[in-house]
Amino acid sequence: METVLITGASSGIGYELAKIYAKNNYNLVLVARRIEKLKQLKREIKKSNSKIQIKIIEMDLSESKAPKKLFFLLENDNIEIDILINNAGIGVYGNFLELSHKEMEKIEKMLNLNIIAVVKLTKIFLNKMKKQKRGTILNVASTAAFQPAGPLMATYYASKSFMLSFSEGIRYELKNTNIKISTLCPGPTITEFEKMSKTKKFTDKIKMMSAEKVAKIAFNGLKKGKKIIIPGYLNKVSVLTSKVFPRELLLKIIKKIQQNK
Ligand SMILES: NC(=O)c1ccc[n+]([C@@H]2O[C@H](COP(=O)([O-])OP(=O)(O)OC[C@H]3O[C@@H](n4cnc5c(N)ncnc54)[C@H](OP(=O)(O)O)[C@@H]3O)[C@@H](O)[C@H]2O)c1
Structure with a gap:
C-alpha cells in the first residue's frame, strides 16, 4: 500500500484530496495546524475505510524548522x-x-509557507525518493501562476x-528518473481560501469549482504523470488568454476581478 503525504489537509482541496486517496486505498499522512x-x-x-493507516500531524509549516x-x-x-x-497555502489581499x-507579518508567513516550506519539503523528500528510486510530488500553484502579475494580491x-x-x-532535471513532479493549477475554487485571504466578493464574480472536483481531477492527472494539471474548461481558457492577451490588458482585468467593490 502506498503512502501519500498531504499538507493543508484540514480544509478545501487538501481535505478532498485526502478523501480521494483514502478511497483509492492509500495510507495517509495529513498535516495542518488545526488538529481537531x-x-x-x-x-x-x-468509518468507510478501516484498512488504511492514517497519521495526522499538527504543524505550522511556515516555521523555518517545520519541514525537517x-x-x-x-x-x-x-x-x-x-x-x-505540497498543498498548504494562504493568500493575503490588499494594495501593497x-x-x-x-x-506584512502575514505576508512573511505566506512566503514562508507558499515558497520556503515547499522548497525545503521538496528537497528533503526528493533526497529520500532518490534512495527509494521512485516517487511523485504534486505542487499546488494556481492559474494565477500564468498571469503577468496580480494587482491587489501581488x-x-x-x-x-x-x-x-x-x-x-x-x-x-528529473526527466530520466523514476521521480515525477506535477503542478496543479486550480482556478477559483470553493474552499476556506477566500475567507482566509479576505477576497470577499470573489464568489459573486467568478464561477467557482468545488474542491471535490478539483481534487478528483488532480488525482487523475497525477496518476497520468501530467506536467501541469489545470482543472476545468474555464480555467484552461483563462490560461490560454494569458498567453495571447497583452500584459497591460491582463493586469487591468485581474485588478477588476480582485477589486472588493
Ligand atoms: N481556493 C482557490 O480559489 C485556490 C485557487 C488556486 C490555488 N489555490 C491553492 O490551493 C491550495 C489549497 O488551498 P485551499 O483553496 O484548499 O484553501 P483552504 O481551504 O484555506 O486550505 C488551506 C490549507 O492550508 C493549511 N495551512 C494554512 N496555513 C498553514 C500553515 N502555516 N501550516 C500548515 N498548514 C497550513 C490550512 O490548514 P490549517 O489552517 O489547519 O493550518 C488548510 O488545510 C493553496 O496552496 C492555494 O494557494 C486555491
Whole structure:
C-alpha cells in the first residue's frame, strides 16, 4: 500500500484530496495546524475505510524548522512517502502600499509557507525518493501562476508563479528518473481560501469549482504523470488568454476581478 503525504489537509482541496486517496486505498499522512479538523477527517475516513493507516500531524509549516521536523517525525515512525502533495497555502489581499505592519507579518508567513516550506519539503523528500528510486510530488500553484502579475494580491500571485517555475524546472532535471513532479493549477475554487485571504466578493464574480472536483481531477492527472494539471474548461481558457492577451490588458482585468467593490 502506498503512502501519500498531504499538507493543508484540514480544509478545501487538501481535505478532498485526502478523501480521494483514502478511497483509492492509500495510507495517509495529513498535516495542518488545526488538529481537531484533522482528527474529525480521520474519524470520517476510518468509518468507510478501516484498512488504511492514517497519521495526522499538527504543524505550522511556515516555521523555518517545520519541514525537517516533519521529515524526521516520519523517519522515526518508519513511514516511507510515495507521494508528497505540497498543498498548504494562504493568500493575503490588499494594495501593497497600504498593507499594515500586521498584514506584512502575514505576508512573511505566506512566503514562508507558499515558497520556503515547499522548497525545503521538496528537497528533503526528493533526497529520500532518490534512495527509494521512485516517487511523485504534486505542487499546488494556481492559474494565477500564468498571469503577468496580480494587482491587489501581488505577493500571492508571485508566490504561485514561483511554484510553477520551480516545479517545471525540477521536473526537467528529473526527466530520466523514476521521480515525477506535477503542478496543479486550480482556478477559483470553493474552499476556506477566500475567507482566509479576505477576497470577499470573489464568489459573486467568478464561477467557482468545488474542491471535490478539483481534487478528483488532480488525482487523475497525477496518476497520468501530467506536467501541469489545470482543472476545468474555464480555467484552461483563462490560461490560454494569458498567453495571447497583452500584459497591460491582463493586469487591468485581474485588478477588476480582485477589486472588493
Ligand atoms: N481556493 C482557490 O480559489 C485556490 C485557487 C488556486 C490555488 N489555490 C491553492 O490551493 C491550495 C489549497 O488551498 P485551499 O483553496 O484548499 O484553501 P483552504 O481551504 O484555506 O486550505 C488551506 C490549507 O492550508 C493549511 N495551512 C494554512 N496555513 C498553514 C500553515 N502555516 N501550516 C500548515 N498548514 C497550513 C490550512 O490548514 P490549517 O489552517 O489547519 O493550518 C488548510 O488545510 C493553496 O496552496 C492555494 O494557494 C486555491
